[in-house]
Amino acid sequence: MPAGRVLDRETWRPSRLTCKYTLAYLGPVSDVFQALAAPARRAILDELQERDRQTLFELCTRLTMKHGLELSRQAISQHLDVLESAGLVITEREGRYKFHHLETGPLRAIFERWTV
Amino acid sequence: MRIVLTSVYVDDQAKALAFYTDVLGFVKKKDIAFGKSRWLTVVSPDDPDSTELLLEPDGHPAAGPFKDALVNDGIPFTSFDVDDVHAEYERLTGLGVRFTQAPVEMGPVTVAVFDDTCGNLIQIAERSGQ
Numbered sequence: 001m002p003a004g005r006v007l008d009r010e011t012w013r014p015s016r017l018t019c020k021y022t023l024a025y026l027g028p029v030s031d032v033f034q035a036l037a038a039p040a041r042r043a044i045l046d047e048l049q050e051r052d053r054q055t056l057f058e059l060c061t062r063l064t065m066k067h068g069l070e071l072s073r074q075a076i077s078q079h080l081d082v083l084e085s086a087g088l089v090i091t092e093r094e095g096r097y098k099f100h101h102l103e104t105g106p107l108r109a110i111f112e113r114w115t116v
Numbered sequence: 117m118r119i120v121l122t123s124v125y126v127d128d129q130a131k132a133l134a135f136y137t138d139v140l141g142f143v144k145k146k147d148i149a150f151g152k153s154r155w156l157t158v159v160s161p162d163d164p165d166s167t168e169l170l171l172e173p174d175g176h177p178a179a180g181p182f183k184d185a186l187v188n189d190g191i192p193f194t195s196f197d198v199d200d201v202h203a204e205y206e207r208l209t210g211l212g213v214r215f216t217q218a219p220v221e222m223g224p225v226t227v228a229v230f231d232d233t234c235g236n237l238i239q240i241a242e243r244s245g246q
Contacts, residue, residue, distance in 0.1 A: 051218075051220070054190075054217070055189065055190020055191075055216050055217060055229070056189040056190050056191075057189055057190035057191045057192070057217070057229070057237075058190060058217045058220065058229075061222055061227070062220070062222070065222040065223045066222070066223070073189070096184065096187045096188065097187065097188070097190065097216050098188055098189070098190070099216075
């Protein structure tokens with residue numbers, strides 16, 4: 001396993017928004033499965049794959065216009081918290097703006113675990 | 117009843133006038149001394165008798181937190197129509213305007229979002245079909 005990023009407790013950064021420190025430290029990999037279980041969260045990852053670094057507004061607009069998901073901004077924000085706890089999304093603050101990035105490291109760890 | 121005016125809360129009226137005219141390309145319509153500030157509006161040169169945009173001082177204590185919360189989530193409170201979002205994106209980027217959202221097609225509209233330097237995010241929209 002290359003960097004072992006997901007399992008490395010030194011570099012693991014749980015969500016600052018949700019403060020789910022215990023959850024994040026106990027089982028980052030199982031968090032990834034939980035995070036991927038919801039279609040809305042997979043749609044968020046799809047959209048971040050198409051264009052990385054998006055504001056909450058852009059993600060909300062994309063989910064509504066392209067996926068027909070009738071979710072409130074709060075609901076989408078909570079989905080982002082779950083993805084961030086699982087290490088799949090990283091939020092970056094730049095001045096007054098906040099952007100969301102796709103982080104595929106946790107997926108790579110899963111892929112490498114079961115790939116022949 | 118008619119809608120003739122809409123506002124953006126700006127942190128500095130002189131700076132706002134410069135940005136909304138020199139950079140965006142609107143023209144000044146009204147500039148009237150109004151207490152410590154000005155009743156300052158701009159209009160589109162393409163449609164000078166249409167809705168005026170009031171560059172309104174954001175001095176009210178609630179305005180700052182409101183604007184900050186919108187910007188934090190990337191939300192534009194105001195939207196302008198343009199003929200070609202990509203062309204405007206190139207033009208404004210060349211003038212140093214900061215975009216938080218590059219042009220993206222969202223069904224019947226293509227939209228982009230930029231910072232007006234006065235504390236607001238502004239959306240520009242191109243409608244491809246009616």
